[in-house]
Amino acid sequence: MVVLYYIVFYLSLTYGLFFLVTGFWGFAKNGRKQIKEHAPKTRFAILIAARNEGKVIGSLIDSLKKQDYPKNLYKIYVIPNNCTDDTEEVAKKAGAKIISCDIPVKTKGEVLKHVFAKFMDKKDFDAFAIFDADNIVDPNWLKEMNNTLLSGFNVAEGNRDSKNVSDNWLSGSYSLFYYMQNLFFNKARLNLGLSAAINGTGFVVKKSVIEKYGFDPKTLTEDSEFTAQCSLNGERIAYVEKAITYDEHPIRFKDSWNQRKRWSKGTLQCLRIYGGRLFLNIFKNGNMTSLDMLMMFMAPIVQVISLILFLVLTEFRFLGIELFDLFSYLFASGILFFVVTYLIGVATNVFVFKINHQKISEVLSSVFLFVLFIFTWIPINIVCLVKKDVTWKPITHTRNVDVDALLNKNN
Numbered sequence: 132m133v134v135l136y137y138i139v140f141y142l143s144l145t146y147g148l149f150f151l152v153t154g155f156w157g158f159a160k161n162g163r164k165q166i167k168e169h170a171p172k173t174r175f176a177i178l179i180a181a182r183n184e185g186k187v188i189g190s191l192i193d194s195l196k197k198q199d200y201p202k203n204l205y206k207i208y209v210i211p212n213n214c215t216d217d218t219e220e221v222a223k224k225a226g227a228k229i230i231s232c233d234i235p236v237k238t239k240g241e242v243l244k245h246v247f248a249k250f251m252d253k254k255d256f257d258a259f260a261i262f263d264a265d266n267i268v269d270p271n272w273l274k275e276m277n278n279t280l281l282s283g284f285n286v287a288e289g290n291r292d293s294k295n296v297s298d299n300w301l302s303g304s305y306s307l308f309y310y311m312q313n314l315f316f317n318k319a320r321l322n323l324g325l326s327a328a329i330n331g332t333g334f335v336v337k338k339s340v341i342e343k344y345g346f347d348p349k350t351l352t353e354d355s356e357f358t359a360q361c362s363l364n365g366e367r368i369a370y371v372e373k374a375i376t377y378d379e380h381p382i383r384f385k386d387s388w389n390q391r392k393r394w395s396k397g398t399l400q401c402l403r404i405y406g407g408r409l410f411l412n413i414f415k416n417g418n419m420t421s422l423d424m425l426m427m428f429m430a431p432i433v434q435v436i437s438l439i440l441f442l443v444l445t446e447f448r449f450l451g452i453e454l455f456d457l458f459s460y461l462f463a464s465g466i467l468f469f470v471v472t473y474l475i476g477v478a479t480n481v482f483v484f485k486i487n488h489q490k491i492s493e494v495l496s497s498v499f500l501f502v503l504f505i506f507t508w509i510p511i512n513i514v515c516l517v518k519k520d521v522t523w524k525p526i527t528h529t530r531n532v533d534v535d536a537l538l539n540k541n542n
Contacts, residue, residue: 136329173277174256175256176253177195179264187528209264210229212236227311232390251341256338258280266379267532287370289371289377291330293532296380297494306483329355330354341445350401352397355398358401359401388511391507395515396518398428406425432512438509476502
């Protein structure tokens, strides 16, 4: 039993150390040299899948119309689907073109597949830009993405920020989660010469990539699935720090539970479908991006295993079984170990918020409760491991924010 514990423990420790060590490259600066300034040239089709988003979609379209980019080089398209509100009317009034979704769709991935097919015969666009209807977009977004594509990348993910970071502890925790992903994964991967991950919104893909490889998602997380497909096809994804998208995060735990349950189930679906091919790609082609994706897809399982290890270690202590590694020694110090670990986490949270220009006084609850946000992922993952099907459930968005007011607040 002790031998098995040590085997699983050191495998889990190696998993965590992998992301810890590679995360330090988020502080390097060589990634900036990979993206050069270019004159506006890329022709963008901006695609927005929208389901009952009448309250917020007008603000997104307004921010897109204020892009510091030639107006003749981009068009805004909204694809209403399964709507029972005035999303289409609001989008039309705001100045977007409407693409009818004339087939049954359940997920955003299915909507994008339908729309991409409609654009394959069009010759007047070079790339697609994908947003969620609740987003607000920085005025330099298209300009930065044009620079990135003309610097040699075919796929790029922007910087995912928040338009409601200080609403409550939950929205702040989401914001902190994405700040960490931006810095310790996406920016670190750019600096390492590896590939960032698509985060669902605020990304671009060249039309030629869709033409060559297609787009036919099979899971609940089309973003993670597309990232895996890029890895398998040798497409490196850039991270564009200056291309900022402001997202609306859930403020109700029920919405958060449903959203993260979909993410977790989609991740497990990706592991089942792509895990074997990613594993072979690591050894066959030395593809480190495939290692990244395989490790990410294993996250729900590793998190549950970590809980089991904690329970086993607690049982060992109760039974008086002595272990001789550093972690077990620290664990034996009892409450002091947990207090110190928690305070290190709090200090990290403060640091990440500060470098993202957030006032700590406005996000204090998230600084101290982010650990709760992470721990509540454990029961979500357990449910997804034992439950066969998870349905896509929409999240209600109501925060209508003007892009100018948001940018003034952040400056």
